[in-house]
Structures are given as structure tokens and as C-alpha cells.
Amino acid sequence: xxxxxxxxxxxxxxxxxxxxxxxxxxxxxxxxxxxxxxxxxxxxxxxxxxxxxxxxxxxxxxxxxxxxxxxxxxxxxxxxxxxxxxxxxxxxxxxxxxxxxxxxxxxxxxxxxxxxxxxxxxxxxxxxxxxxxxxxxxxxxxxxxxxxxxxxxxxxxxxxxxxxxxxxxxxxxxxxxxxxxxxxxxxxxxxxxxxxxxxxxxxxxxxxxxxxxxxxxxxxxxxxxxxxxxxxxxxxxxxxxxxxxxxxxxxxxxxxxxxxxxxxxxxxxxxxxxxxxxxxxxxxxxxxxxxxxxxxxxxxxxxxxxxxxxxxxxxxxxxxxxxxxxxxxxxxxxxxxxxxxxxxxxxxxxxxxxxxxxxxxxxxxxxxxxxxxxxxxxxxxxxxxxxxxxxxxxxxxxxxxxxxxxxxxxxxxxxxxxxxxxxxxxxxxxxxxxxxxxxxxxxxxxxxxxxxxxxxxxxxxxxxxxxxxxxxxxxxxxxxxxxxxxxxxxxxxxxxxxxxxxxxxxxxxxxxxxxx
Amino acid sequence: xxxxxxxxxxxxxxxxxxxxxxxxxxxxxxxxxxxxxxxxxxxxxxxxxxxxxxxxxxxxxxxxxxxxxxxxxxxxxxxxxxxxxxxxxxxxxxxxxxxxxxxxxxxxxxxxxxxxxxxxxxxxxxxxxxxxxxxxxxxxxxxxxxxxxxxxxxxxxxxxxxxxxxxxxxxxxxxxxxxxxxxxxxxxxxxxxxxxxxxxxxxxxxxxxxxxxxxxxxxxxxxxxxxxxxxxxxxxxxxxxxxxxxxxxxxxxxxxxxxxxxxxxxxxxxxxxxxxxxxxxxxxxxxxxxxxxxxxxxxxxxxxxxx
Numbered sequence: 092x093x094x095x096x097x098x099x100x101x102x103x104x105x106x107x108x109x110x111x112x113x114x115x116x117x118x119x120x121x122x123x124x125x126x127x128x129x130x131x132x133x134x135x136x137x138x139x140x141x142x143x144x145x146x147x148x149x150x151x152x153x154x155x156x157x158x159x160x161x162x163x164x165x166x167x168x169x170x171x172x173x174x175x176x177x178x179x180x181x182x183x184x185x186x187x188x189x190x191x192x193x194x195x196x197x198x199x200x201x202x203x204x205x206x207x208x209x210x211x212x213x214x215x216x217x218x219x220x221x222x223x224x225x226x227x228x229x230x231x232x233x234x235x236x237x238x239x240x241x242x243x244x245x246x247x248x249x250x251x252x253x254x255x256x257x258x259x260x261x262x263x264x265x266x267x268x269x270x271x272x273x274x275x276x277x278x279x280x281x282x283x284x285x286x287x288x289x290x291x292x293x294x295x296x297x298x299x300x301x302x303x304x305x306x307x308x309x310x311x312x313x314x315x316x317x318x319x320x321x322x323x324x325x326x327x328x329x330x331x332x333x334x335x336x337x338x339x340x341x342x343x344x345x346x347x348x349x350x351x352x353x354x355x356x357x358x359x360x361x362x363x364x365x366x367x368x369x370x371x372x373x374x375x376x377x378x379x380x381x382x383x384x385x386x387x388x389x390x391x392x393x394x395x396x397x398x399x400x401x402x403x404x405x406x407x408x409x410x411x412x413x414x415x416x417x418x419x420x421x422x423x424x425x426x427x428x429x430x431x432x433x434x435x436x437x438x439x440x441x442x443x444x445x446x447x448x449x450x451x452x453x454x455x456x457x458x459x460x461x462x463x464x465x466x467x468x469x470x471x472x473x474x475x476x477x478x479x480x481x482x483x484x485x486x487x488x489x490x491x492x493x494x495x496x497x498x499x500x501x502x503x504x505x506x507x508x509x510x511x512x513x514x515x516x517x518x519x520x521x522x523x524x525x526x527x528x529x530x531x532x533x534x535x536x537x538x539x540x541x542x543x544x545x546x547x548x549x550x551x552x553x554x555x556x557x558x559x560x561x562x563x564x565x566x567x568x569x570x571x572x573x574x575x576x577x578x579x580x581x582x583x584x585x586x587x588x589x590x591x592x593x594x595x596x597x598x599x600x601x602x603x604x605x606x607x
Numbered sequence: 608x609x610x611x612x613x614x615x616x617x618x619x620x621x622x623x624x625x626x627x628x629x630x631x632x633x634x635x636x637x638x639x640x641x642x643x644x645x646x647x648x649x650x651x652x653x654x655x656x657x658x659x660x661x662x663x664x665x666x667x668x669x670x671x672x673x674x675x676x677x678x679x680x681x682x683x684x685x686x687x688x689x690x691x692x693x694x695x696x697x698x699x700x701x702x703x704x705x706x707x708x709x710x711x712x713x714x715x716x717x718x719x720x721x722x723x724x725x726x727x728x729x730x731x732x733x734x735x736x737x738x739x740x741x742x743x744x745x746x747x748x749x750x751x752x753x754x755x756x757x758x759x760x761x762x763x764x765x766x767x768x769x770x771x772x773x774x775x776x777x778x779x780x781x782x783x784x785x786x787x788x789x790x791x792x793x794x795x796x797x798x799x800x801x802x803x804x805x806x807x808x809x810x811x812x813x814x815x816x817x818x819x820x821x822x823x824x825x826x827x828x829x830x831x832x833x834x835x836x837x838x839x840x841x842x843x844x845x846x847x848x849x850x851x852x853x854x855x856x857x858x859x860x861x862x863x864x865x866x867x868x869x870x871x872x873x874x875x876x877x878x879x880x881x882x883x884x885x886x887x888x889x890x891x892x893x894x895x896x897x898x899x900x901x902x903x904x905x906x907x908x909x910x911x912x913x914x
Contacts, residue, residue, distance in 0.1 A: 395799075395800055414806070415799055416802040419802040420802075427800060432797075433794075433796045434800075436790045438789070438793040438861050439790060439860075443786060447798070447801040450803075454782065454783045458782045459782050460782060460786065
């Protein structure tokens, strides 16, 4: 066997509170399509960002053609012939296709761009890739799949030196015909000797395009194998986390009346026919891959986004939310996925953040806030949630776990009975995690209902009474705690046939209607 | 934050000490009252500007709103209405113009810079249109007292300024509306998800700026004994400068009214002192520009995380 095009050995990377990669190995041969699989947070993106020079590795070796290399930044990666096509497109919308392809590398003489040569090279490159796109069209007039093609053309603009190409979910926006075009292109590139890393969540594609597969889980290698030697179910069970040594302090609470019910919620292109209910004392888990629409469900039932279709009931009464304030009045609290962007006002102190949703109550009818009223409201919350901060401390000075507890505290301090927790334990240390689980127990014991969205399957399985699985904007499956296994939840999240346990009569009725 | 506020205050004190050393005319009661009186109009406009900038916005239309509400006042008085009627009418005009800014920014999702730039031109044009470009001059003594009267030895404009700052400070620090101003400026998304009704409060924030512009127009008209459609030119820049020198972040969410008052006083003291020293008005502009940039530079350096 010839020297591998790329070897990454023992790569380690940690972020404050999290070890993202714990000694990962990856070997690429020239001319192979290497599939990289793993759940959300398994470490795929971090590994590729290290390869692209976006992150610096903490430890480990990178070799190209057997020679050790040091990738200190994106320029180094480019110079080594490493090209990465990211999920988020990086095109300048107002510039033309040709200009985007050669952005920063336009053929020029004395700083003046040689337009004729630029156009000619763009046309040659696009026809070489087998795509029919007008090189003069501005990118903002192209459809998403076409932009994806331009992105790929851009990555290959100086193809002589491209030796490693990373594609991060390139087909998520493509139709099947466009996927065929892309796959044809990938095969041609591989034949030319480019080593391709292909990241996807679509297991059906894996066998069409890939030669070998590497599965990551929790920042470690699970396996690297020839795809011919593996089955879909084998891949799923490799991705699923078997490490159930973690203890989840779930204390089941008596299930009471229905608190919230969604019937057929929909938003064009985002959500379709979302129906579920949350009862008092119940934790309803919600699984799904990134982009499956979980956060959109959370935002729809908390008034953050409007919906086009469907109805929402709180304690059996139909409600309609124009703004989050309306949902809060109905006792619904949202812990957003991104606490920095949506959860905290970082410049305000702990007490004012906790009191913000309760401002009217704290202030009384005249709108005047008594001195120290916010601190008085916040003090018991700070104590109960063991937030390591004083009421007067700016929240931006706190650790991730304490910040998260402040956002939780906003709702615990008020009258919320329905809690929507979007990734409640993301980026917090293990101690704070357990405290958040215990808080959820206390809330359900007091008769609250919780919708918990999480990308951590063990946490979902450990804490939920029921689990809903989202796939491409729909609820793909629903499991009772007893019936849920990592394999079944993951299969449903990947869109592989998942058994829909029709517990709710509404769902069954609708299904029958469709069939009849 | 605390250090920063003291920094501005120390800056003001040092400036006064330097001027005291350089000219015997500076530290006299009459000169200090003169400074306070001259500062009052900019300080009042800057109070409203502080609300807007704290919320993460900007209001370029304040100078034109001063002119528009001023001529509305002048026309009303000349039409024979008493100040008791004319003043509420002109204040309503200022509030309405400000609220329109806020509604367009919020409902239209337009950048505050663009909306208030448009209003700057519209309000100015409206002021010129309804007066046919001519000043409206000559008012009764009872109205002019708003600028000329003294309570004890304190000029009325200084008292009005003090009242505006006391009320505005109370609103900003002790009411839910004040909390929302900081929350919207600090993180509008988080504020909205926490139940703050942005649709209600954004227009209100810009209405406050319209209100203070109208109050400034009231003093200006009384002092000049004339309402001029070209009044208030460049007021927006003085108000922004006072706010920024006072330590309010242009990114929103951070700052105090006390800082803005100190910022306005620094500008007033500087102008007064340079005049006393006989510095040419051309050079004065250069000095004031330098102070604005210098103050923000110090602010940025102080805020930079220590590593």
C-alpha cells in the first residue's frame, strides 16, 4: 500500500468543560471516498476544523504523504491542498459566480483583474464539473443547490494542488437528480487521486459513494471499516452510545392532566404536521439530528416564531401566541438552545436577568421597581439552583453552567408550569448537569410538564417519560421510555423506518384519514 | 464600569481645574451658571438620545425635531393660543415624530440609522414648509420666562434640565420600562424571549427622544424669542457626542444618564473655556473632535479584557 494521503493520529482537542476529541485517528488514501459518521457532537466537525486550520489541536500528529505537517491556520491548510466545503455556505451573494469561484485568487495583472481570463477559467471549471451554471449570474439569484455547486467549484478553483477534499453534508439541500450530479463529480475527483472525506447523516448515500467508513462517538474512534463489510444496522449500533455508566437521577412523577397540546402545527419549509401533548409531571424528550426542526418546534410553542397551520391548546383551551410574552402569560417558559444569543442579557446582572420575565409582577401596576426587589426575587432562586454568583454580578462573568442556571432561574422564579428546555445541559460541566436533572425532577414532582430537546441520547433515554423523534420537520416516531433504545431512536432520527407508537388518538385518527 | 464613570467625572474636574488656572474668569458663579444654561439644551436632547443609544439604536433626527416642534410652538402662539395649549401641542408633535421613527424601525425592520436619517430630512422639510422658510419671532413675556426667569439665582433652563434628568434617571433605573431599555440594548432576542413586548417599547424609546427634543425646542424658542425652521442643526451630533463621552456604549445595553450629563457638561465647559481663552472657533472644533475620539479611545482601552 502506498503512503496515505493524510494521516491524523491521536488528535486531542478540549474546550472549557468538554473534551471534544480524545485521541482520534483518521487515515485517508489518495483516491478514496472516506465516510465520516457519528451523532451530533461526536467530534466530526471539530476534527475537520482542525484539519482546515480553524482550530488548533491540543495534541496529536498530522502527516501528509508521510511527512509531518503543522496546520496553524486556514492558509496552511490551503497551501497543503486541503479544501473544506462547509455546511454554511461562504459565498458573497452580490458577486457573480465567476467572481466567487476565484474570490481572493482572481487572475490579475498589476492588481487589475483580468476579466476575460477569469470568465474563461470559470467556464472551463464549471463544464469540467459537469454543471450548467451561468458564470455571470450573481450568486443571490441562484437556488441553494446551485450555490452548493459553486461552493464546490470554488474549493477546486486551484485543483492542481487539491489533495484532500472535505464535504460536510453536501447533499442536505439537494434533490436526487442534483445528488447524482454531485456523486458523478465526486467519483471523477476520486479517480484523479483526491482523497475525499464525506460527512453525512444519510445512511442510504453512504453505500452509493463511500469506500471506507470511520465512526466516531464521544470524541473517540469506534471503528474504521470497508463499507462492503458493514451493514446499515451495524453502522447505527456503532454510532449509538452504549456507555450507560452515566447515572441519571430520574424520579418519575405522577402523570396528571394535559398541560399543552399541539395539533398539526406547520410552517412552510420548516415544520409539518407537528402533534403532541405534554402532561403534568411528564418529561417529554425530543430527539433528532441538527436541522430536523426540534428548535423550530420549541420556538413555535413558545410564541417565538409564528406558525402557518395548526392549533395549540393550554390546559385544553385554544391559544394563539403573537409574541413570547403571550406564551409566558400562559405559563410557558423557554430555555433557548443558544443561551448567549437568546437566553441572557450578558451586560445585566444576575438578579435583573432572573427578574426580566417577571418585571410586571416585581414592579406592580405603576411600573416602578422597588429597590432591591429583583435581588429579593433572585436570592431564593440563586440558593435553590446553587448558582455560584451574587445577585449583583454581571452574568457574562459566570461559567457556562452558572449562566445556564440563571436562564433556568428566569422561569423557575415565575409561574411557569410548562417548560421547554432546548439542549439544557449543552456546554455545562457534569456537576451542573446533574443539578439540572435534579431541578427537572423537582419541577415535575410539583406538577410541571417539560419538553426536553437534546442531542445527547443517553440523557434523553435517562430522563424522559416519552421520546418524540424529529426527522426533516416531522415527528418521525414516538417511543415510551420502556420501548426506547438508542438504536431505535437513532434509526428514526436518521429517517430509517421507525415504528410510530401511536399513543395519541389524534395521531391515529389522522393516519386513518390519510389511508382512507 | 464604576471606574469608567469616575473617569469621566475626573476628566470634567481636571478640565475645570486647568481652566481655573488659565483664566480668572472661569471659576465665577455667573460663568458657571452661564455654562449650565448653555449646556441645558444639548443636555436635554442627549438625555433622550441616551435612551435610544442604550437600546442599541441611534437617533439622527433630534435636531430636525427640535426645529419642527419649535415652529409648531411658534405658530400656535402666534395663532393666539396660550402656552398652556401651545406647549402640549408642540410636545405632541415631537413625541409623534419620535414614535414614528420607532414604529418604522420596529415594524419595518429598518436600521435606526436609515429611518432617523430620513426623519431628519422630513422633519426639517416640514418645518421649512409650514413656515415658508421664515422664522416666527416675538413672543409674550410670560412665555419667554421659560428661558429668562430665575428661581433664586438659578436660570429656568437649568432647573428644567435638572428636572428632566431626575425624572429620566428615575425612569431608567427604577421602572420596568427602564429595565427593558437596557435589556433590549443588551440582547434584543433574549429580551423578546423573556416576554418584553418589543413592539410596544421600541416606539416608546424613540418617543422619549422626540419628547426631549421638544423640551429643548421650548427653551430654545423662548431664549431666542424666535422659532426658526433652521434651528437645531448639528444637535444630533452634539447629543451623540455627550452620550458617548459619558460612557454609553454605542452597541447598547451599557451606560448611565449621569454619564451623559457629565459628557454634556464637558462639552459645555470646553466650549466656554476655549472662548474665554480666545481660542478661535475653528480650532475649537478640532479640540472638541479630539476630545470625543479620545474619550471613546480611553473607554475602549479600559474595557479591553486584560490578558
